Amino acid sequence: MREFSAELQLHTLFVLDGRGRIVSTREHAATPGPRFALIRGATQCAWATRADMDDELAGRVHVLALDEPPTRDFESEPVNAARYIALLGGRIQAGPAFIFPAGIAQPKDIVSINELSLLERHFHGWTADEIPECSPIMAIVEEGAAISVCFCARRSPTAAEAGVATAERFRGRGFAARVTAAWARAIEATGRLPIYSTSWTNGASLAVARKLSLSLCASDWSLYD
Numbered sequence: 001m002r003e004f005s006a007e008l009q010l011h012t013l014f015v016l017d018g019r020g021r022i023v024s025t026r027e028h029a030a031t032p033g034p035r036f037a038l039i040r041g042a043t044q045c046a047w048a049t050r051a052d053m054d055d056e057l058a059g060r061v062h063v064l065a066l067d068e069p070p071t072r073d074f075e076s077e078p079v080n081a082a083r084y085i086a087l088l089g090g091r092i093q094a095g096p097a098f099i100f101p102a103g104i105a106q107p108k109d110i111v112s113i114n115e116l117s118l119l120e121r122h123f124h125g126w127t128a129d130e131i132p133e134c135s136p137i138m139a140i141v142e143e144g145a146a147i148s149v150c151f152c153a154r155r156s157p158t159a160a161e162a163g164v165a166t167a168e169r170f171r172g173r174g175f176a177a178r179v180t181a182a183w184a185r186a187i188e189a190t191g192r193l194p195i196y197s198t199s200w201t202n203g204a205s206l207a208v209a210r211k212l213s214l215s216l217c218a219s220d221w222s223l224y225d
Contacts, residue, residue: 001190002158002159002193003100004193004218005018005046005063005197006039006040006044006045006046006215006218007039007044007046008064008159008193009046009152009159009195009197009218010037010039010043010047010048011156011159012026012154012156012159012160012161012195013033013037013039013161013220014048015026016029016048017051017175019047019051020048021050021058021157022037022048022049022050022051023036023156026057026154026155026156027054027076027153027154028130028133028134029130032034032052033036033050033111034050034051034093034222034223034224035053035088035090035097035219035224035225036047036049036061036084036219036222036223037220038065038068038084038220038221039077039097039142039219039220040068040070040071040074040218040219041055041070041218042070042071042072042217042218042222045065045068045069045070047061047062049061049062052153057087057088057146059137061063061084061088061106062086062165063128063174064080064083064084064089064190065086065145065202067079067080068080069142069196073194074216074218074219075096075219077221078221084223085127085223086174088223089223090225091223091224091225092221092223092224093199093201093221093224094199094200094219094221094222095197095198095200095202095218095219095220096197096198096200096206096209096220097196097216097217097218097220098195098196098209098214098215098216098217099193099214099215099217099221100181100184100188100194100195100213100215101197101215104107104181104185104212105181106177106181106182106185106212107179107182109140110138110139110140110178110179110182111138111140111141112135112136112137112138112139112186113137113138113141113146113149113159114131114132114135114137115131115138116128116131116143118139118145118146119149119162120145120147121144121163121220122145122146122175123165123167131165133152133155134150134152134163135151136151136186136187136190137149137150137183138150138179138182138183138186139179140175140179142218145196147166147167147170147175148164148165148166148167148170148176148178148179149164149166149179150163150164150177150180151163151181151183152160152175152187155192156163156192157192158193159190159192159193159194159195159218160190160192160193160194160195161196161197162183162194162195162196162207163193163199164176164179164208171204173218174211175214176183176204178209180196180208180212181212184196194206196209196212196214220222
């Protein structure tokens with residue numbers, strides 16, 4: 001199984017072209033992605049600009065990114081944050097990326113699901129064609145319906161990122177951590193590295209990371225239109 005690196009995280013989040021530019025996100029409902037994405041790890045930084053950016057401007061951003069040092073102060077802004085914003089504008093999205101401890105325990109009463117009917121009662125908007133792309137989907141099921149799920153929000157040949165949802169009236173009971181642990185075990189069984197990422201402002205998601213004793217290993221700092 002691959003070890004985490006900033007480069008691995010970048011390729012898990014985005015589809016890149018031959019120049020290393022962002023073509024789209026790796027989500028089922030793919031978007032063009034950010035104008036600029038910077039992943040800062042403890043030993044390495046990785047970055048990319050969007051494919052539709054003017055080459056001269058992309059080159060200026062690349063020169064700035066070359067100056068970004070690896071860091072363990074993941075909540076800090078990039079060294080050249082103000083200069084990226086001056087060049088590109090847009091809105092900042094930032095958050096941590098975590099990896100799972102080795103041998104994370106397999107929770108009880110978690111099942112793998114692949115039927116749309118199990119999601120429809122509590123999770124609206126799913127379509128049958130996205131289930132294969134989001135699998136494995138690990139769930140807690142009650143009365144014939146999933147009430148908490150963890151799935152592949154993004155997936156590459158070498159890694160996958162968790163997406164987690166719990167139906168509103170079932171929250172606060174620790175279900176999110178349980179399905180996430182089961183999902184990580186299922187991803188490891190495929191030979192991929194399971195990754196958990198969120199935003200710095202998502203308190204509920206950060207609480208899941210703490211409950212599972214996940215290891216903070218990088219931060220994503222991106223500029224969106």
